[in-house]
Amino acid sequence: MARILTGIQSSGRQHLGNVLGAILPAIELARDPSNESFLFIADLHSLTTVKDPEARKANLLATAAAWLACGLDPERTVFYAQSDLPECTELTWYLNCFTPYPMLANAHSFKDKSDRLSDVNAGLFDYPVLMAADILLYDAHIVPVGKDQKQHLEIARDIAEAVHQAVGQEIFVLPEARIETGVMIIPGTDGQKMSKSYGNVIDIFLPEKELKKQIMGIVTDSTPLEDPKDPSTCNVVTLYRLVARPEAVAEMEASYRAGGYGYGHAKTALFEAILDRFAGSRAEFDRLMAQPDAVHAVLRQGADKARPVAQATLARLREALGF
Numbered sequence: 001m002a003r004i005l006t007g008i009q010s011s012g013r014q015h016l017g018n019v020l021g022a023i024l025p026a027i028e029l030a031r032d033p034s035n036e037s038f039l040f041i042a043d044l045h046s047l048t049t050v051k052d053p054e055a056r057k058a059n060l061l062a063t064a065a066a067w068l069a070c071g072l073d074p075e076r077t078v079f080y081a082q083s084d085l086p087e088c089t090e091l092t093w094y095l096n097c098f099t100p101y102p103m104l105a106n107a108h109s110f111k112d113k114s115d116r117l118s119d120v121n122a123g124l125f126d127y128p129v130l131m132a133a134d135i136l137l138y139d140a141h142i143v144p145v146g147k148d149q150k151q152h153l154e155i156a157r158d159i160a161e162a163v164h165q166a167v168g169q170e171i172f173v174l175p176e177a178r179i180e181t182g183v184m185i186i187p188g189t190d191g192q193k194m195s196k197s198y199g200n201v202i203d204i205f206l207p208e209k210e211l212k213k214q215i216m217g218i219v220t221d222s223t224p225l226e227d228p229k230d231p232s233t234c235n236v237v238t239l240y241r242l243v244a245r246p247e248a249v250a251e252m253e254a255s256y257r258a259g260g261y262g263y264g265h266a267k268t269a270l271f272e273a274i275l276d277r278f279a280g281s282r283a284e285f286d287r288l289m290a291q292p293d294a295v296h297a298v299l300r301q302g303a304d305k306a307r308p309v310a311q312a313t314l315a316r317l318r319e320a321l322g323f
Helices: 016-030 053-069 087-096 099-105 114-119 126-138 148-166 208-218 237-242 247-256 263-277 281-291 290-321
Strands: 002-009 035-042 077-081 142-145 176-179
Touching: 002 016, 002 126, 016 035, 016 053, 016 237, 035 053, 035 148, 035 247, 053 263, 053 281, 053 290, 077 099, 077 290, 087 126, 087 148, 087 290, 099 148, 126 148, 142 148, 142 247, 148 176, 148 290, 208 263, 237 247, 237 263, 247 263, 281 290
Parallel strands: 002 035, 002 142, 035 077, 142 176
Antiparallel strands: none
């Protein structure tokens, strides 16, 4: 049985890109009886950017509620918050002592911000080591990652092998990356990749009025309503393809080509398709957000399941290091 580990940051609420690109695929993997899934919320990672404690608590609750509302079964999955297991931060220190400076200086998470060093804290610089601890602590065999995270998984393997060479024995399972090449980049309201940091998200869990406002704000060109339009170059159509039924997509594309169909019509159709596709998840999300104690109880139960694995890994390493 393969142990699959997936983490998602709680630096903000989960948007359509998170749901389609990470949450739903991870839940589908967890439903496979041949897999053992560890799914966690990387709330310690969020501290590199989110300093307000109330915002961080709210983000953790909303992230957990989003996973559960989308169908995650905590009875079949080890579902936990990173911060509930201090073993992770202990392992991070041990791994730091085997991580060369140039490895971290070349990491994308640092290089992307290296032109603004005043904005880089030590936590951001050390991000790949904490990520390595997230993975190695739980003997993960497979880690689904996007192409932008592949380097961090390679760093985790390199650090683990450095530890093995130093202590003369294998302590960790060496994880393999699973890169879903078929997953497309989901555009945000401005056409860039949908991202919390770009402020271009569609939050499918918002109240209807606020959700519609986000969707109506999608950037389009100035082609008049009556003119034909190219559906292959429109972000509204791209998003519609991801959430609507195939026959509805074909109808929208035909309307674009025929003319007399405006971007406002398309955005309204996208709004209605999202409401239809995620009606059950939206209702469940609202129910869970009204019961924060129950959500946190689910996370604590998941941490209780994960803790024996984490402690066993640390025990092996501490003995090998002479502690």
